[in-house]
Amino acid sequence: MEIIPKLDDRLKDSLYIQLYRYFKHEIEQFTFETGMRLPSIRYLADRLNVSNTTVQMAYQQLLAEGYIESRARSGYFIAELDSDFIESTVTPCTKLSSEDSSEQKEKHILYDFFMSDIDTDHFPLASWRKYANKLLNSEHKDVLKYGEYQGELGLRKALSDYLHRSRGVHCTPEQVVIASGTQSILHILYQLIRWKNKRLAMEDPGYQGVRRSLQGQDIKLVPIPVEKDGLSIREFKKVQADAVYITPSHQYPLGMVMPIAKRIQLLAWANEQESWIIEDDYDGEFRYRGKPIPSLQGIDEHSRVIYIGTFSKSLMPAIRVSYMVLPPALLETYKHLEWGQTASRLHQQTLTLFIENGEWEQHIRKMRTLYKKKQAVLLETIKSVMGEHVHVSGQNAGLHIVLHVKSNCPADTLIACAEKAGIKVYGTSSYLNQNKTSCSLPILLGFGGLSLNDIKQGIKLLHKAWLPYYKSSEQCSVTP
Ligand SMILES: Cc1ncc(COP(=O)(O)O)c(C=O)c1O
Incomplete structure (x- = not known):
């Protein structure tokens, strides 16, 4: 067992108080397992x-307060704490002090449920290396x-073919x-x-990348609330927008899939208003x-949709290759821009070989099966460990899910x-246009970069950490 308290004899509190506080805190955070034997007094x-x-x-104080128990001739052990006890000792929703938050940053993160992480263990490094080497060994130094x-014509050809077969996109290279x-595409x-x-x-909450890339430009971003099935068309029609940016296949960050009826309404709007729909199919x-x-x-019959895609999820974010499909009406203007290419030519050509040899689609199929499995394990673990304290949404697609925690505490505190x-x-607050600190703001859990075991362990620890913050079962009967 690692016992690493920060003891400082220059502080006002005596060393025994500091040591007592350290143990109390770790026990309340479930860092030490119930029944675990504490080091002997002399050893520590x-x-x-x-x-x-x-x-x-310090041990006597912990004993008196019921945090540890003493067993004859065996020593001291971590006592079992029931949740009522913790609730009375941990003040829910208390903001962490600044000292806590700097300590917290230093603390090693065991499991990171980051939404943009992909599974790197199953990346076909050998194939990628083969195509990269082939390119570098080739006689054609033009590369x-x-x-x-x-962008490289070969890649544009491969993409237009793939997008047609897999996403029904109609386009030429x-x-x-x-x-x-x-x-860069948005720029x-x-x-x-x-x-x-x-x-x-744009959707609210929505992708912050839009706001960041258009910041400081002569353009007004109008946030539109999202409903259970994506962008609210009713609210959208009120604002008289010139264009709309949406993520209909997997709303970012809330994860809903926009049904066909809504898609048709949006297309009709774009056609009537001669406006643009920017579809981010990330x-x-x-x-x-x-x-x-x-x-x-x-399904757009009037060429009003600008389609955007990326290799960041389907292959790797490190490659920094994204793409868009422009409607014919914008092509001429695009050509006149003479905008320099920002993506590496070497990467584009390696990617082209990778796609042309069928490896990309093979990789996507493999990863879809793997991510589906990871998501299933995540959902099963959440259900069995957290049970009624949470509910999940946004699980139909993508590499993250949305967790609604039944708590009176704001999401920031839970995080x-x-x-x-x-x-x-x-959290989702950074994706919102308005500042909200509501208890009902959900939490995002990415699963792409974690192993099956990490997912299970991470959720168990998360549950332990949140135990004092859940609403009681009567309060929970109302779904947020
Ligand atoms: C909505 C959305 N679009 C696009 C991307 C990918 O961006 P990039 O192509 O710059 O990696 C992401 C990444 O998380 C995203 O969330």
Whole structure:
């Protein structure tokens, strides 16, 4: 057992109080398992370079308060704490002090449920290396020069073919534009659509990348609330937007899939208003339930949709290759921009070989099965460990799920408390346009980068950390 209290004899509190507080805190955070034997007084005093009396007094205080128990001739053991006891000793919803939060940052994170992490263990490194080497060994040294502004033609051909087969996108390679990352794509679009003083509607909560890439430009971002099935069309129609940015296949961050009826309404609006729909299909490859819904672009009969995609989820974020499919009406203007290519030519060409040899689609199939399994384990563990204290949404697609915790505490408190226990989970407040600190704000759990075992262990620890913060069962009967 690691006992690493920060004892400082310059502090006002005596060493025994500091040691007592350390144990009390760790026991309340379930760092030490119930029934675990504490080190003997002499051993601990020796390790910490303090007197036996210091340790003895700390143990006596913990004993008196019921945190530990003493067994004859065996020593001291961590006592079982019932949740009522913890509730009375831990003040729910207390903001962590600044001292706590800096300590917390230093603390090693055991399990990080980051939404943008992918599974790197199953990346086909050998194949990737083979194609990269082939390229570098080739006689054609042209690959070392600047490539095409719009992106490598081979990659654009491979993409238009793939997008048609897998996402129902109708396009020619001439309509495909490559760039380094989705924010670069949005930047090009800003130049292209000549937004000056125009209104771009976006989901609220929605992808912060849009706000970041258009910050400081002459464009008004209009947040539109999302409902159970995505963007609220009723609210959207009130704001008279010139264009709308949406993530219909897997709303970011809340995870709902927009049904076909809503898609048709949006397309009708774009056609009537001669406006643009920017469809970000960032993880459309990973759909686990329900019938596949084609992209909006694929059912658009009036060429009003600008389709955006990325290799960040389906392959790796490190490659920084994203793309868009422009409607024919925007192509001429795009050509006149003469915007330099931002994605590496070498990566684009390696990627082309990888796709042309069928490895990308094979990789997607493999990863879909793997992510589906990871998601199933995550959902099963949440159900069996957290039970009625939470409910889950957004599980039909993608690499993260949305967890609604039945608690009176704001999500920020739950996130900070999880972090203290070594678990990193993410809030949704940074995706909102308005500032809300409501208890009903959900928490995001990515699962792509964690192993099956990590997922199980992480959820168990998370549950322990949140135990004092759950609503009681009577309060829980109302679903948030
Ligand atoms: C909504 C959305 N679009 C696009 C991306 C990918 O961005 P990029 O292509 O810059 O990696 C992400 C990544 O998480 C995302 O959440």
